[in-house]
Amino acid sequence: MFALAKVFVEQYELFAFNEPYKNELEIIKVWHTMPAAKLRRFKELTEFVLQDLDEPTNVASRAKHSRSLREQGNQVYKTKSKKSGNDLTECLLSASRLYTQAILEAENAYEELCLGFANRAMALQDFGYYEQAYDDCECALEFGYPKNMQHKLIMRQAYCAWKLGDAQKLGEHVACLEQLELNASFTQQLEQLQQELQLLQSNPQAEEVKEAKLDEVKRNNTEISTDAGGRGRYMIASQRIKEGEIVFTEQAECFVPTQGRLICQQCAASLLCAPIPCTRCHQRVVYCSRRCRQLHATIHGYECEAYRRDLLLPIGPFHLALRLVLTYMPQWLPQLRNGGSTAAELWQTLISIASAEHHWPTAPQHTQSLCMMHHLDKADASKLIYCVLSANQLQVYLYKCTNFYDQLLASTAASAEDWHLLLAALIARTNNQLLNNAHVGDAILPRDLGFNEFVLLRPQLWRAPFRLRLGCLHKFDRTTLVKSLNLPYYGLCNHACEPSLRSWYDGRSVSSYAARNIEPGEEIFNCYTLNYKMSSFAKRKEQLEQTFNFQCSCSKCVRAEPDQDYFAFHRYRCQHCEQIFVPAQLAELSWWQEPEPPQICCTVCQAPQDFSWHEEFLVLCACCDKPNARHEAYKVLDYLRNWLLDYHSLRQCLAKKLILACLTAKAAGHPFEDTEFGHLGRIMEYVLAGTEAQIGSNAVEYIPIMGCLFDLIAWGKYKCSKQRLAKMRAKLDYLAGETRRIFVNYYNDFIEPHCK
Numbered sequence: 001m002f003a004l005a006k007v008f009v010e011q012y013e014l015f016a017f018n019e020p021y022k023n024e025l026e027i028i029k030v031w032h033t034m035p036a037a038k039l040r041r042f043k044e045l046t047e048f049v050l051q052d053l054d055e056p057t058n059v060a061s062r063a064k065h066s067r068s069l070r071e072q073g074n075q076v077y078k079t080k081s082k083k084s085g086n087d088l089t090e091c092l093l094s095a096s097r098l099y100t101q102a103i104l105e106a107e108n109a110y111e112e113l114c115l116g117f118a119n120r121a122m123a124l125q126d127f128g129y130y131e132q133a134y135d136d137c138e139c140a141l142e143f144g145y146p147k148n149m150q151h152k153l154i155m156r157q158a159y160c161a162w163k164l165g166d167a168q169k170l171g172e173h174v175a176c177l178e179q180l181e182l183n184a185s186f187t188q189q190l191e192q193l194q195q196e197l198q199l200l201q202s203n204p205q206a207e208e209v210k211e212a213k214l215d216e217v218k219r220n221n222t223e224i225s226t227d228a229g230g231r232g233r234y235m236i237a238s239q240r241i242k243e244g245e246i247v248f249t250e251q252a253e254c255f256v257p258t259q260g261r262l263i264c265q266q267c268a269a270s271l272l273c274a275p276i277p278c279t280r281c282h283q284r285v286v287y288c289s290r291r292c293r294q295l296h297a298t299i300h301g302y303e304c305e306a307y308r309r310d311l312l313l314p315i316g317p318f319h320l321a322l323r324l325v326l327t328y329m330p331q332w333l334p335q336l337r338n339g340g341s342t343a344a345e346l347w348q349t350l351i352s353i354a355s356a357e358h359h360w361p362t363a364p365q366h367t368q369s370l371c372m373m374h375h376l377d378k379a380d381a382s383k384l385i386y387c388v389l390s391a392n393q394l395q396v397y398l399y400k401c402t403n404f405y406d407q408l409l410a411s412t413a414a415s416a417e418d419w420h421l422l423l424a425a426l427i428a429r430t431n432n433q434l435l436n437n438a439h440v441g442d443a444i445l446p447r448d449l450g451f452n453e454f455v456l457l458r459p460q461l462w463r464a465p466f467r468l469r470l471g472c473l474h475k476f477d478r479t480t481l482v483k484s485l486n487l488p489y490y491g492l493c494n495h496a497c498e499p500s501l502r503s504w505y506d507g508r509s510v511s512s513y514a515a516r517n518i519e520p521g522e523e524i525f526n527c528y529t530l531n532y533k534m535s536s537f538a539k540r541k542e543q544l545e546q547t548f549n550f551q552c553s554c555s556k557c558v559r560a561e562p563d564q565d566y567f568a569f570h571r572y573r574c575q576h577c578e579q580i581f582v583p584a585q586l587a588e589l590s591w592w593q594e595p596e597p598p599q600i601c602c603t604v605c606q607a608p609q610d611f612s613w614h615e616e617f618l619v620l621c622a623c624c625d626k627p628n629a630r631h632e633a634y635k636v637l638d639y640l641r642n643w644l645l646d647y648h649s650l651r652q653c654l655a656k657k658l659i660l661a662c663l664t665a666k667a668a669g670h671p672f673e674d675t676e677f678g679h680l681g682r683i684m685e686y687v688l689a690g691t692e693a694q695i696g697s698n699a700v701e702y703i704p705i706m707g708c709l710f711d712l713i714a715w716g717k718y719k720c721s722k723q724r725l726a727k728m729r730a731k732l733d734y735l736a737g738e739t740r741r742i743f744v745n746y747y748n749d750f751i752e753p754h755c756k
């Protein structure tokens, strides 16, 4: 990261750009025409980054480290015969964790890599992750598992295929094993599998009903109009859409993980139990299955060297721009084939597609993406230069380190030099379009999950695949941003501070639901910032102006008092005059998040407020394993209701802290009195009502708190009516498939029994 930043600083000095913006191609041309000596230095620096960042692998030391981790895994795995119940689960998952580390560490030390996969297959199979165990066997074979032991893996695959009810695969593996000479024990296993195969064949299992996929996009509720007055295109309802109904769905053809997160690069799954890494790019890319690895192979072929050099993390948002260009170039090329032979002509061809009218709901994503709005024309010189430097670095990378140019040169009459200009200009333009249009997708994960930690392998959490232990749902306590996606249809929604949509991400897909009834012809708004109840008018204004270049004139912003709803979550009763006030300065509203909190004074009597209890409350939360501390904390929170009014942001924040601290203590086995659950239940209901008031009960933020309440119900310590439970259960249907599976299993295992 340092090398790239240093190079950009020097390149910035070399690139004196002070011309008015025409378009991205013209800016790129400017640096291509800088004085020869400067240009030489500029190019040297670009290439220096590519050379300097290359991290060759020391295969021997990788192998050594990987072997040591695998052997630790073996030690743990060996103890399984003495274990049962949760202890057995722990043993298998901790072995799987160590084998996973061994696989990641091995990189291209293939002798170790294949053994790591083979051993993980064994532990995962025992635990019941049959699909993943099957894939691991396949990986072990791919990476050179010793020939004389391959029958073990084939037997394992046959077993997994049987468990998965896949007669075809089972038949293939059984046929293969029948050709081999096996010892008595393996022969016995084979005979059993032969019988199972006959049973499967004579009694084929009903085709598993696959969950409805989002591949089929829903757009019939919406139309796109254009505003001649500068707001560009916008989305309207083509018919009445009732609150909670789907407004539209979209599936991103390209996305990237945010901040180097290890999610599947193909399907964006964020809960992996058996990550399959690329062996070349230093544990920076993983897949949830071999199929996903296969589907992503072409794009990764272009990115692998950049990952290997760790170029994509420091390049930040440009990574999505790069991926968009890599993804769509094959679709753009046929249009460019007859679109001229110079960079200028090809550029013009793309721009004419971008400025044409299309039927937006059905236009392909590669066309919609070309047409996305951007504001590079309003950017200052430093932003333009940074954009050029990043785009140049990526273009040179593609030229020097990949075979991406092959298709460009084979499909068009343009020269490599023309493509240098065009590609850099296209990356720069795409990046700016994405800054204005890209979306970030979240996942519900434990707050303390490490970057290279895989939650499905976490200790003390699971009792079976996708089945949590009693009282552990609260561990999924946070919505975390995990991916940036290109969703150009969603991007056609203009902004309002009170959105019409509640959007839920699932892998590469988004489903947007109506936040309230929407009438035919009414505009459908997204909210680009926190909504009007969660952030101040000034903050939203600043963000919208800086990033999106417009001033919001939505119904919430044009009111005489645009902050009235935001202030409703910051009302105090003065400790002296007992009048109600909101702190005078915006910066004072979230004082508890400041490193050096300001003194808050009542705006009626000016008396300074004493918030020393805040620190004390945090200390109590940290000691929630002790009953006295918990009782004191319940009391303080109850007392605060007189001073932090209604759904005060701070009171909600403290309530969440206390809930999580108590549930963590309870899950760790600390005894709780029955009366305490009454307190906790009330506190959870308070936070749920606050979340509903501030964001809505159909927003993803509602789910983690609901999960806490589920734990209480699951322990039999809190009662809800059947109707209430049914309503909460219905919310789980919004969740991403992988998370839904966990939450629904939990509901069925532990909540449903309490309904009877």
Ligand SMILES: C[S@@+](CC[C@H](N)C(=O)[O-])C[C@H]1O[C@@H](n2cnc3c(N)ncnc32)[C@H](O)[C@@H]1O
Pocket: 230, 231, 232, 233, 234, 372, 373, 436, 437, 491, 492, 493, 494, 495, 496, 547, 548, 549, 550, 551, 552, 553, 554
């Ligand atoms: C994600 S795009 C929305 C679609 C865009 N109108 C288009 O035609 O492509 C964001 C851009 O649309 C414009 N925009 C969005 N909401 C707006 C609003 N409420 N008022 C004015 N301009 C808005 C701004 O130029 C903003 O940068």
